[in-house]
Amino acid sequence: MTQPQPICEVWRGPFLESLHLGHAVITDDTGQVIQAHGDPGVLIFPRSSAKMLQALPLVTSGAADAKGLSEMRLALSCASHSGAPLHIEAVDSWLSDLGLGEGDLRCGTEPSRDKELRHQMIRDSQAPCQIHHNCSGKHTGFLTLNQHLGGGSEYVDPDHPVQRACREAFEDVTGMTSPGFGIDGCSAPNFATSLQALARAMSFFATAHSRNDTQSRAAARLAAAMRAWPEHVAGKGRACTLLMRAAKEPLVVKTGAEGVFIAILPGRGMGIALKASDGATRASECAIAALLVSLGVVDAAHPDVARFMTPKLHNGRGVEVGYLRPAPSLFAG
Template identity: 30%
Template sequence: MNAVTLVEETRAGIVENVHTGMICGVNEKIETIYYAGDSDHYTYYRSAAKPIQALPVFLSNCITKYGLTNEEAALFTASHRGESYHIAALESMLQKLPVREDELFCPYSYPLNVKPKEEMLRKNLEKRRLYHNCAGKHMGFVTVCREFGFPVEGYWEVDHPLQQQILKLLSELAELPLSEIKIGIDGCGVPVFAIPLKNMALTYLKLACPDLIKDPFLQKAVTQMINIMNEHPRIVASEDFICSVLLQDQNIVAKGGAQGVYCFGLKKERAGFALKVLNGSEDVWPVIIAGILEQISYENKQTIASLRALKPSIFKNDAGAEVGKINEKFILTGMQNTTSEIYRI
């Protein structure tokens, strides 16, 4: 495993934290055009897999059949933070879909965001499966099980027909044999997949550029899903979170996962990226992705500025005094596009 320093944090000139990891970017010719560290490193998607796990819903007629709004449908791809608009949409979905809350396999939880969690605690409200950040994904799982005639019981098991369908979709998008996909268990209890970082980047290239997908039905489903994610970015996370900031840019499809993995695709540039922060930090994602976009001369400077605003290069203490700096330290290899610096997947 070859990792590089991605971000360095200093306080009064002394290095306090170092975040190492890997970055890989691929183009439509399935070439690795940008990298830092080992692009073959096996990485678990965690919640960055949610758009792929949501595809069975978009391949079905469930959204139209049950009268879901696009805002509600975005929750199938989301790591929702438990804001009032998330809960309202989830409650509405429960009324429309053939799903009971007690059928969801995700654990009882409070919202991820502090304010809605504190509000529920003040009201002595109990944890609910609906408050779990993966609730939308699980509602999609139960819905398509009923739509396709799969058993609802055990939908979280890797040998269940729904999970096998998702594995096949991942294999197709990643252009990786099923035998080379590693499987673990995610935080919400369903299978989670690990593949080489470069293949992960390829999946997000195809999400950004569905015309690269050979199956016309899958191409149509991906197009619908990505349009909905860009239309309702705050549903995928919430205000002032990196997924929502990136999805506000109509040129970008993006989703992060736990333990420092992040993926995004660029439509106009026809490129896909995946990165892994080895210490699992999500806090430094905005710094890294802003650095990537700057190094590839990304045109939308407002998107870069919004990322910088999420994680400024100068950090302050509790009294508001400037006490340190946060800077990306990596340089992407392959930017000169010479033959020796481009490697095929």
């Protein structure tokens, strides 16, 4: 087994203080590996980077069209949103159109990741609800599919028709039978796969617009929705939103917990998947930005790229004391 490789360096003054290790894979339009760092076969939980895979049955089943879902709602079904007012309003409206409410969600509660709203809620002694959870859009998509399938209320149960449909779609586009699952932070099953298989799935999405089968048409719609509504996929100041906006060509990027990141490049038919071994978000953001720079998808000098690829480190007095940078090997592929 190939060992994890350096992906992100942390410098303080003239010294390398810390080093993040990880794995990264780029696949071509056939799903074959064209660049690898570390072990392409490493088994991972994709976490939220797989939300567009989990949303596939929402579209392929006909549920999305039966409920007249807008492109914005399709983007929300793939989102790890910040719980900002625009996200809260959008999810609440969607639930209302389904004749459902916050109590029908099974994602659990989470404080808003939107700083202004979170602080205002604290001042108002207002407790967060499930709609504030970053996965509430995905779960509202699950509820939409569940209404279409006629399943029971516990749609996060691994044996529920919704989750069986998600697993079938997941294994179909990764091209790999999942060896099992863990329960994600939002209580839904998260299916394990290899990093190479996850990148292969992103190549499937990247080439979906060139095919006309049901699964491919669904993948193309979801990817297009994410590109069109980047603010709803993540939010203000977030890497997913800013990198998609900074791109010089069509691009979808999606973060996942514990240092996972994916990218879909429809213009090239390419997919990218990476995992920081220590689960550090700063490392995965740095590495995905670097790989996109190495491919010419974004410019290193763009401020919304530099803030993730080469961020400055400051102490409590605001003095610049160091910086992050990608491991040079990421540019050697």
